[in-house]
Amino acid sequence: MSDTTTTPSQGDELAELDRRHLLHPWTPSGVSEQLVVVAGQGCEITDSYGRTYLDGRSGQFNATLGYGNKRVLDAIQEQAGKLMTYALLGASNEPAVRLGARLAELLGEPLTRTLFCNSGSEATEAALRIVRMYHALRGNPERTTIISLADCYHGTTTGATAMMANPLAWTGCGPRPEGFVQIPSPFPPRDPAAAQDGEVPGAEALEEAIQEQGADTVAAFFVEPVLGVGGIRPLPSGYLARIREICDRHGVLLVVDEVTTGLGRTGAWFAHQREGITPDVVTMAKGLTSGYAPLAAVTVTEEIGRTFSGDPMLGGLRHGHTTSGHGIGTAVGLTVLKVIEEDGLIEHAATVGDRMCRALADRVGSLDGVREVRGQGLLAAVEFTSFELGMQVQNACRAAGVVLRCEGPVLAVSPPLVVTAEQVDRIVEAIREAVLAHAPSAS
Ligand code: PLP
Numbered sequence: 001m002s003d004t005t006t007t008p009s010q011g012d013e014l015a016e017l018d019r020r021h022l023l024h025p026w027t028p029s030g031v032s033e034q035l036v037v038v039a040g041q042g043c044e045i046t047d048s049y050g051r052t053y054l055d056g057r058s059g060q061f062n063a064t065l066g067y068g069n070k071r072v073l074d075a076i077q078e079q080a081g082k083l084m085t086y087a088l089l090g091a092s093n094e095p096a097v098r099l100g101a102r103l104a105e106l107l108g109e110p111l112t113r114t115l116f117c118n119s120g121s122e123a124t125e126a127a128l129r130i131v132r133m134y135h136a137l138r139g140n141p142e143r144t145t146i147i148s149l150a151d152c153y154h155g156t157t158t159g160a161t162a163m164m165a166n167p168l169a170w171t172g173c174g175p176r177p178e179g180f181v182q183i184p185s186p187f188p189p190r191d192p193a194a195a196q197d198g199e200v201p202g203a204e205a206l207e208e209a210i211q212e213q214g215a216d217t218v219a220a221f222f223v224e225p226v227l228g229v230g231g232i233r234p235l236p237s238g239y240l241a242r243i244r245e246i247c248d249r250h251g252v253l254l255v256v257d258e259v260t261t262g263l264g265r266t267g268a269w270f271a272h273q274r275e276g277i278t279p280d281v282v283t284m285a286k287g288l289t290s291g292y293a294p295l296a297a298v299t300v301t302e303e304i305g306r307t308f309s310g311d312p313m314l315g316g317l318r319h320g321h322t323t324s325g326h327g328i329g330t331a332v333g334l335t336v337l338k339v340i341e342e343d344g345l346i347e348h349a350a351t352v353g354d355r356m357c358r359a360l361a362d363r364v365g366s367l368d369g370v371r372e373v374r375g376q377g378l379l380a381a382v383e384f385t386s387f388e389l390g391m392q393v394q395n396a397c398r399a400a401g402v403v404l405r406c407e408g409p410v411l412a413v414s415p416p417l418v419v420t421a422e423q424v425d426r427i428v429e430a431i432r433e434a435v436l437a438h439a440p441s442a443s
Helices: 008-021 070-082 094-107 120-137 158-162 192-197 204-213 239-250 271-275 302-310 327-342 345-363 387-399 421-438
Strands: 037-041 044-047 052-055 111-117 145-149 180-183 218-223 253-258 281-284 296-301 370-376 379-384 405-407 410-413
Touching: 052 421, 070 327, 094 111, 094 296, 094 327, 111 120, 111 302, 120 158, 120 218, 120 253, 120 281, 120 296, 120 302, 145 204, 180 204, 204 218, 204 239, 218 239, 239 253, 239 271, 253 271, 296 302, 327 345, 345 370, 345 379, 345 421, 379 387, 387 405, 387 410, 387 421, 410 421
Parallel strands: 145 180, 145 218, 218 253, 253 281
Antiparallel strands: 037 044, 044 052, 111 296, 281 296, 370 379, 379 410, 405 410
């Protein structure tokens, strides 16, 4: 940790104002002192007390290029000076057009048409309405049911939370909308006792759910290639291919949520490409702008996109926002994708991510208190035997100058794509030291 010019009193003032005036998303109040970040450079962030940390979580998985990237800052300034935005309702703007075209190149045919939104949740909500409207326009208005994995997370809007089985999503904020069905996630049960004789549910759970609902009532299956909030669990290899085949057989659309995994995080442009499948709809957000602007996207196949021209009420898509395709956001997106390509960050993420996952397995995986280590590229998790240990490790890492976030018993490890091998090693060693200091057998 190194000192900067901020003073302790500024730190105290910000901490107090934060406590009094902010509601933090998905964060228990008062569990631990909030980290108020005031500056960032490369993979490092500085808090309101002037302490500098290595950011092992990329903000919330989004700061893929790290902080203070000059090419992105220049792009923001240039676009803001030229035209901050022009709404896409009945008009268009240059960076939005160019980013739509670039995403079509990266995703490959038939994924050619993009709707821009402002957050991952909005992208989910848009995808949900798109798949239902698509079926209705094709003469199948009864195809409305959405199937998802029980441990999924697709965002915080009404439709997105309706896809989740997790009681956190709905307790005290019902009624839940109808038309949502969850199937078991393809992982062994968390409870070790149940895991011994429990079979791991496979793709046949989707087949069964479709049969049970009646294929002609099902609109789409939504899935994350790596379950994020559900524990950073990569889907078993081959699962998506089986799902694709089942969806095709029943006329069900496959929506792949790449909000966290997309744009390099797993060491590929998109995680589904590692499995050689083509979704009907892809959603993305976080890495699309590396956190330099709020932007998300829903890309659909040419056929789905074209279907909306036949809408008898509008002759187009009845969905979107004033800021869909915002000029500064899309200019940032174009630049971020350019930097990723020019700097070879996909290959770098694959290589350094592999090193990180192996080091976590070797140095942390067999320690007392660690249930499992898993990951893909620069998206990894250390699962502890208890929530308390996870929090202790999170706090000890922070005291050692490495910021990480624990959700439940799962510590996410997801540094920016520009992280160096040395920084990765530092993160792993900080976790190891923290586990050794706090695991039950250490006390
Ligand atoms: N989908 C996935 C897989 C996510 O991980 C998230 C957020 O973490 C979302 C959707 C929602 O994105 P946002 O927080 O931008 O609304």
